[in-house]
Amino acid sequence: MEYAIVVIDIGMTNKKAAVYDDSLKLKDAHYRIFEPLIVNGLQCHDLESMENWFIDELKFFAEKYPVKALAVSAHGATFVCLGKDGKSVLPCVYYTHEPGEDFHQRFYERFGKAEELQARTGTPAFKALINPAKGIFFAQEQFGDEFKNVTTILPYPAYWGLRFSGKIGVEASYMGNHTYLWDYLDNSLSTVAFKLGAASLIPGKLNKSWDLLGTISGSLAKKTGLDTETIVTMGIHDSNSALLPHFAKKGERGFILNSTGTWCVILNPVKKYGFAPDELGKVVFFNISAFGSIIKTAIFLGGMEFESWSNVIFKQHGRSDYPDWNEELFRTILKEKRIFLLPEITQGSGQFPHSKARITEDGKIYFFNPMDAAPCFSDYEKFFAVLRISLVMQTLTALERAGLEKGYEVYTEGGFRKDDCYNRLLASALADNKVFLTDINEASALGAAMTAKMAISGKSLNSLAEDLDVSYIEQEKCDFPELEDYRQAWLEQIVVLT
Helix, strand or coil, X not given: CCCEEEEEEXXXXXXXEEEEECCCCEEEEEEEECCCEEECCEEECCHHHHHHHHHHHHHHHHHHCCEEEEEEEECCCCEEEECCCCCECCCCECCCCCCCHHXXXXXXXXXXXXXXXXXXXXXXCCCCCCCHHHHHHHHHHHCHHHHCCCCEEEEHHHHHHHHHHCCCCEEHHHHCCCCCCEECCCCEECHHHHHCCCCCCCCCCEXXXXXXXXXXXXXXXXXXXXXXXXXXXXXXXXXXXXXXXXXXXXXXXXXXXXXXXXXXXXXXXXXXXXXXXXXXXXXXXXXXXXXXXXXXXXXXCHHHHHHHHHHHXXXXXXXXXXXXXXXXXXXXXHHHCCEEEECCCCCCXXXXXXXXXXXXXXXXXXXXXXXXXXXXXXXXXXXXXXXXXXXXXXXXXXHHHCCCCCCCEEEEEEHHHHCHHHHHHHHHHCCCCCEEEECCCCHHHHHHHHHHHHHHHCCCCHHHHHHCCCCEEECCCCCCCHHHHHHHHHHHHHHHHC
């Protein structure tokens, strides 16, 4: 090994420190979950504890590997407000906090109509604080005195880049990720950023993810034992990072990535920016790739939905296993069209923002919150079949809204890649598309490592393809003519309540 790359990969739930060698092979990885800090009743990121853990991990890796670069990948919708000393002056509030309908109404009254903002900023009207501009507005209202001391607002990867290098810089993939802060038409900070008074606080130049931010700070070198010449790259948004291995292996277009986890993120590299009239008001938006190109995107909290419903049935039955594929059971449920599990547990987060999480069975509604157990809860295997069907229904809508075309390949990776039932159903529902399961473990961390290697070597992304041993395993389809009719009935159930 000529050199090693350390990636700090910050998920909403799991935090990871990983080491890749100079051939982009994963050599080591450690994981940690941090409990939220509670400030004024708000769940907030424990930045200090996270930083201390990252430093410990860097020290451990510095003793074992010839570390030459450090790259950061981070989940979306998070920013940090800094004072003159470069440290956080406000709590870093979880984007999952829901401030209430009055708050959202105040936001749009002040900054513009939701659909007009979506057309210019590529950003849909999420609930909670999933739009960072809303997070900044919330911080101004909740922490008004402290906000007066803010001198810089940094996206999450840029904040950690600052902590590691002492330098400030931002890159495109995070600023363009449903923030309301970037105007896609003018290619500049948006009117929302200016009306917030944040435009002067946010670094305006968007760099490439593999651009050099700097070298590690002297204090970090002293704490970790890393060489003072260890470089730090600009960082990258995690979902966009997960695209990079596929760009290297498959080119820039002709596929859609179905990246599954707590968030299921559908990413479609397209040629140009713009919404069809019927897409405005829907949960479809645009990302900026690491290359600065346009990525049409649709998301939903699939992993959270699956986990939340699973925990209920686990508790009821005293089990924690997941039933295997049972073709006849799925066929019966699809054919009978009696039971429908409907989103959203976190209302306003996905493709059906006005829908409330519930089960409809034989025409009767059973809500998730407060829990009202449907008859299908008594049948463990049947319940999980209904749950997996629901996830496929949501995925199909997200794929369509992201612009799926006939002949495009669909690559599923992440948590649901291991769910044989989900993958068989999804492939069976996509008659005009091939579905492949990729074997990329830790895709967002790998993408970040690729940016670091590009920074070190000066090589293009395409030239890294030879380093990547990626398998694309085609998913077997089943003949389920019942799927289409079931889907129409499922969508009608959504409409009934909304």
